[in-house]
Amino acid sequence: MKIVIVGAGQAAASMAARLRAKGHDDEIVVIGAEPAAPYQRPPLSKAYLLGQMGLDRLTLRAAGWWADQGIALRLGEKATAIDPIGRRVTTDRGRVGYDVLALTTGARSRRLPAAMGGDLPGVHVIRTLADVDALAPDMRPGRRLIVIGGGYIGLEAAAVARKLDLGVTVIEAAPRILGRVAAAETADMIRALHRSHGVTILEGVGISRIGGTDRATGVALTDGRDLPADLIVAGIGVLPDTALAGTAGLALDNGIATDTLGRTSDPAIWAAGDCASFPWQGGRLRLESVGNAIDMAEAVADNIMGANRPYHPKPWFWSDQFDAKLQIAGLGMGHDRIVTRPGDGQHGGSVWYFQDNRLIAVDALNDARAYMIGKRLIESGRSPDPKTIATASDLKALLA
Known part of the structure; x- marks a missing residue:
């Protein structure tokens, strides 16, 4: 065969x-x-x-x-x-x-339409090795980067650019970053992390076009503002x-x-x-x-090979931004309740998603313990009382 x-x-x-x-x-x-x-x-x-x-x-x-x-x-x-x-x-x-x-x-990668300037030199996407090899030479200290899209790829690119000492602005057309993939509470933690590192985040505003003729020179926003740029990353999914x-x-x-x-x-x-x-x-x-x-x-x-084994996903994800790690277990779609727990440091904590009092997902920023315990609970089909998660002094006790 x-x-x-x-x-x-x-x-x-x-x-x-x-x-x-x-x-x-x-x-x-x-x-x-x-x-x-x-x-x-x-x-x-x-x-x-x-x-x-x-x-x-x-x-x-x-x-x-x-x-x-x-x-x-x-x-x-x-x-x-x-x-x-x-x-x-x-x-x-x-x-x-x-x-x-x-x-x-x-x-x-989704790409911006050519009619908007999406095919101009200096406009990048991040998906393949060739994409990143093309982007890397443009990532030089002191240059101005505009990231279009406030999802994980765009935010990760923004974090790397700040580490390389570029000026960075993230533009998100939706009301907030991570709107499709995470709760507002998780977005709040990530937004605070980026702003503490000097990233400018503009939410609820889109772009009408990319400026430039031979190369991208900036973006025109839907609210009438023009922002100059030396390079652009389109992180739009x-x-x-x-x-x-x-x-x-x-x-x-x-x-x-x-x-x-x-x-x-x-x-x-x-x-x-x-x-x-x-x-x-x-x-x-x-x-x-x-x-x-x-x-x-x-x-x-x-x-x-003939196993006849239905596929049952056990979703888990992660995103590294600056020196922080966001770990995600489960899928938060359809949640009707959120419980948050603070972390140990300035940028950290966990967000617990419930649907009909059933634990369905956990986002943990710099909180590996919360992630591992949440993941084990979800995969075993156990759902502690939401109030217990919010007040428990030791999350490990939830596994008992």
Whole structure:
């Protein structure tokens, strides 16, 4: 049984390794459009951009691992079409047949429209190694950076830029930063952290255009202000990369639609990671995280091998900003109550999300203990009384 994996990121690396660990001894081919071997994405906007981590530490597997495992790694090769009837993948180098195909195509950065100046030199996104390699030379002390978007990627870029001694302004069109992904209480902690490091945060105002002709020189805001800039980072989210799946006629629904096993509408094609959505609580869910990329890819590998094991996500996330670490367990969507606990330091504490008195998520800033206890409670299905969480002198007692 020849297995072809299209997309060469975290999910692909995890799936290939799992297939070999589960005893698949036939061909495995991994096709990736980027020239680099599968690498970690989270450090790109942090340690790698700061110059604290090289490509050798970024890669997920040592150079010889792929050959040792007998996995054909075809890099710098772009898949352009899938023929589900003939079971072939067409690439810019030829055709590759398969018995089973897995799509781990990930996600791509949203970009500002060219009509707004989004394609001007000096306007950057952060998603791939090439993106960050293009951005790094522009990140010089004393320069003025405008970050468009107050989500995690934008805020992480802002923190790195301040560490490199750039002047930084973050512009968020929504009423507050982290509006789609975190409670107002978490946003308040992150906002205070950034302002304490000299970041200017403008909320509730958008951009009408990017100024400049040969290069971006600033932004015009929707309230009439003009802000000068030497470079711009657009951190306005990502879109699941569904182009191949769509042209092949696979069902799409907030990504490549899979069943509980990770199988798409074509029984010979599977999907995992940022590109895939799966059934969850009566609807569909798509997660953009390292944890989901690993866990779903391993579940799909098991199911390709016949395990018939439904995928049940255990969401966890993190974000490093300045010297602070935000750790998140669970999903706070649909919460109807928030409980907060102070942390030990100036910038720290935890935010606990409840729905119908059921603990569903925890955000912990510089509070690893709260994160670990909250994660264990959520994964075990236990929900302490919200008042107890707010007043407990020792969170560990909640596990008793």
